[in-house]
Amino acid sequence: MTQDFTEKQLNSRLVYSGKMLQVREDVVSLPSGHEATREYVVHPGASVIVPLFEDGTVLVERQFRYPVKEHMLELPAGKIDEKEDPAIAARRELLEETGYKATRWDFIGSLMPCIGYSDELIYAYLARDLTYCKQQLDDEEFLETSKVSMGVLLQQSLNAQIQDAKTIIALLWAEQFLKKSV
């Protein structure tokens, strides 16, 4: 598989800029030479964390996600701040959202959740040797955490009971990472 289908940017316009989301509209030249418009979300990237305890449980969150109007089971995750290292963002988000610090970190892969209309890249980490400090949720964040066995979460990921893409993938990559490092 070797054809070059690269689309070249002819111009780019910021067409929406909210508090959280930015959308661009680019005119591109297609491989055929014709022009087309591409609309997409500009995203700073995110980190997702699999916080694994020695007893084989994983810390998960339950929170209401307004776009999908549901309470969702998720791994801790959050956006990378400007110029922040994804590994630092992971440490910061884990502490802010759950109150935990980890001393053992492994990068387990990066995924793209929405390649059709977002440039978001999510870095996934396995976090071990966890100790509780203090949760630091911001004013607009409401969530509860709980510990669930890794085995149960993996089953729920494979059985389509968990629906959040980053959570499914990070759990499966964490398991794969652990298998390899035995």
Add this chain to the structure above:
Amino acid sequence: MTQDFTEKQLNSRLVYSGKMLQVREDVVSLPSGHEATREYVVHPGASVIVPLFEDGTVLVERQFRYPVKEHMLELPAGKIDEKEDPAIAARRELLEETGYKATRWDFIGSLMPCIGYSDELIYAYLARDLTYCKQQLDDEEFLETSKVSMGVLLQQSLNAQIQDAKTIIALLWAEQFLKKSV
């Protein structure tokens, strides 16, 4: 885990409407009683297909994805048309993008790629008993297809070599579905 963190819509505004993307800005009331703004992409939903041949290979696509500026390995997938059944969308997209028709279809789960800022729901299907008819790409679509062994694709999904979220998840769910139906 039982707390109610529901955010209630106070008003909703369409703040961007492109050819492909729509963005809304809603004011919501938080569990605390305070107000917040939520910005999100309104998406019609999509279907993703695992086209599995009798020889154990899967039809995958390689295409350039402008938002991430890379050629990506993906399963066939596409947006659901207005009022279209996701299962019909899956048949239409498979035919349009790859030229294949399948007579055996199984729904294997639904996932949410971007719960932080999009309401997109992706329906995943396993498609078998495939016969080639005729590819019907639209003017702005450039892609090439190839057959890759399911085993190789699963390894690449678990090893973080495939980065497209819907592709990783649909492949793993298809494998799980096949295991159960033996």
